[in-house]
Amino acid sequence: MAAMVEAQGVVLQFGDRRALDGLTLTVNEGETYGLIGPNGAGKTTLIRAIAGLIAPTGGSLTVLGQRMPSRTVAAKIGYMTQLEALYNDLTVAENLRFFATLFGMAKSVQRERMAELLALINLSDREDSIVSTLSGGLKQRVSLAVALIHKPRLALLDEPTVGVDPELRLAFWDYFARLAAEGTTLIVSTHHLDEAVRCDRLGMVRAGKTIAEDTPQHLMAATQATTLEEAFLHIARQDDGMAGNEYRVSSVQNTTP
Amino acid sequence: MLERVGIIALRILWQFRRDRRSLALVFVVPLIVMTLMTALIRSGGQSLEMAVTGPGVLPGVTPIVPEGAVKLKEIGAKSAEQAVRDGDVYAVLTIPREGASGATLIVDGSDPGRTEGAKQITRLLKIAFGGGAASAAGIALAQPVPTTYLHAGPQFTTTDTLAAALLGLFVILFTYLLSAVGVLRERSQGTLERLRASPATTTETVLGYLGGFLFFGIAQSVIVLGFFVGVLRIHHSGNLALVLLVQTLLVIIGVALGLVFSTVSANELQAVQLIPLIIVPQILMSGVIWPVTTLPIVLKQLAYVLPLTYAVDALRGVMIRGAGLGGIALDLIVLCGAAILLLAVGTRALGRQAA
Numbered sequence: 001m002a003a004m005v006e007a008q009g010v011v012l013q014f015g016d017r018r019a020l021d022g023l024t025l026t027v028n029e030g031e032t033y034g035l036i037g038p039n040g041a042g043k044t045t046l047i048r049a050i051a052g053l054i055a056p057t058g059g060s061l062t063v064l065g066q067r068m069p070s071r072t073v074a075a076k077i078g079y080m081t082q083l084e085a086l087y088n089d090l091t092v093a094e095n096l097r098f099f100a101t102l103f104g105m106a107k108s109v110q111r112e113r114m115a116e117l118l119a120l121i122n123l124s125d126r127e128d129s130i131v132s133t134l135s136g137g138l139k140q141r142v143s144l145a146v147a148l149i150h151k152p153r154l155a156l157l158d159e160p161t162v163g164v165d166p167e168l169r170l171a172f173w174d175y176f177a178r179l180a181a182e183g184t185t186l187i188v189s190t191h192h193l194d195e196a197v198r199c200d201r202l203g204m205v206r207a208g209k210t211i212a213e214d215t216p217q218h219l220m221a222a223t224q225a226t227t228l229e230e231a232f233l234h235i236a237r238q239d240d241g242m243a244g245n246e247y248r249v250s251s252v253q254n255t256t257p
Numbered sequence: 258m259l260e261r262v263g264i265i266a267l268r269i270l271w272q273f274r275r276d277r278r279s280l281a282l283v284f285v286v287p288l289i290v291m292t293l294m295t296a297l298i299r300s301g302g303q304s305l306e307m308a309v310t311g312p313g314v315l316p317g318v319t320p321i322v323p324e325g326a327v328k329l330k331e332i333g334a335k336s337a338e339q340a341v342r343d344g345d346v347y348a349v350l351t352i353p354r355e356g357a358s359g360a361t362l363i364v365d366g367s368d369p370g371r372t373e374g375a376k377q378i379t380r381l382l383k384i385a386f387g388g389g390a391a392s393a394a395g396i397a398l399a400q401p402v403p404t405t406y407l408h409a410g411p412q413f414t415t416t417d418t419l420a421a422a423l424l425g426l427f428v429i430l431f432t433y434l435l436s437a438v439g440v441l442r443e444r445s446q447g448t449l450e451r452l453r454a455s456p457a458t459t460t461e462t463v464l465g466y467l468g469g470f471l472f473f474g475i476a477q478s479v480i481v482l483g484f485f486v487g488v489l490r491i492h493h494s495g496n497l498a499l500v501l502l503v504q505t506l507l508v509i510i511g512v513a514l515g516l517v518f519s520t521v522s523a524n525e526l527q528a529v530q531l532i533p534l535i536i537v538p539q540i541l542m543s544g545v546i547w548p549v550t551t552l553p554i555v556l557k558q559l560a561y562v563l564p565l566t567y568a569v570d571a572l573r574g575v576m577i578r579g580a581g582l583g584g585i586a587l588d589l590i591v592l593c594g595a596a597i598l599l600l601a602v603g604t605r606a607l608g609r610q611a612a
Contacts, residue, residue: 053453053454071458075455079451081451083446087446094271102264102452130275
């Protein structure tokens, strides 16, 4: 399997803060890769670096064979942020149409694709609503649609299911499975372990480094844990031990199955 | 590339068609402001009200007094001083029995402009009625001088000069404001980041902004110009297509200024706060109200650095002096240069905005 994303010792320095401290991971083409870790661990920074928004200050980051940052692969990447990042004074449909055209999607297929995504996010009847009139949760759904509208080969989703109700969350992940079946590579950061379990591989990020990278099953086996939560707590404590610090494990919260 | 530039420009149009206040700002405010100014200027609100009395007043005064500049009034039985104190007239010229050489003038004094006007009328009348036998010669001297107008004509007023300048001012003000706010909103909404993560380059984004605002800039110019000429009956001499050319360059400069200053502003209020710094000095120094040549040395040098100075000169050149392309060539070259330079700076500034 070809590597879609290759991070080798990536360092990202913001002034005096090291957001990424020699991070290494690989995401293979077509797989669904879950990013787990505490807030502030560097998941969002990593995702933004993969999206080409920030340049690594050290190490190497390659996406689709291109050293990042690089604009040539931009059209093949879909990116969803934690901020909704939508045009608040435009309608849902206008937002989708704008980004579809921007990412090079032909006008002839836009209508159909928009309908498909609006159905997924359950907003088919709100396509002419101005975004500022939507609630936060609805805006987030639109944001997901915008990230996926142009059928990207690599979808970068930063906590896409925060604040989403359980039924819709399931619908999203069923859609992600469909995308994966079509060959799309997904990198999803999440705090929900029931979602993590659906990923092909997981990368656990802590303090700007990857401390574990494997399939959910292997992780559980290696730590002799019965649940993924146990596995992570174990790994985190091990990491604490190795680093020799007093860091209190607060990762892997909200484990509502 | 064209598709991306096109959709960004189109998006700006989508955003504005729903923003009624911005539309009013761009299309309605210039019309209202200009109508008010025209009404004020044309109604002769600055006309001097004066009375000429006394036993020495001869018939034949009225034709000598310049039409429109002075309104002659009667003060009846009141004393000269009382009439001025009461505000009936601004000045009273009293001609004694001996003749105009001994005339005395009483003025209110609170408006130096009108005081000067009253003095000039007095001098005119003294010449006309100075000496008994020389009256006829005097009256002949005081007749209006045949005047040859190299440009414009007697029907042109301050309104026309002002209109030409305001045309340029409105477009640069509004494009600066709306484009600065547009970029800042993109930054705070997070869509600027999405643009950066997309195949669209910074140049394409800037071109898209230019496209969208050019549409509004030209539309505004056409509507405002049409209103000036058709409704307010502003006089104009030259080729209006050249006017649109100048306006186009001003739109580009306005958008570039918006880009540059949006990068030093944290929010929309700050962009507005910059208006007294960027726009108002240009209004005062670029010749909109006072000619550039009359400015003190230091300010005059500064005026020659401001884009609006050249735009106002070009607009007046076309609309009042009927200049052709050759006549405003220098202004156009400077404006083009400013547009290109500012656009380059603006593009770099936008590109360097790390999210």
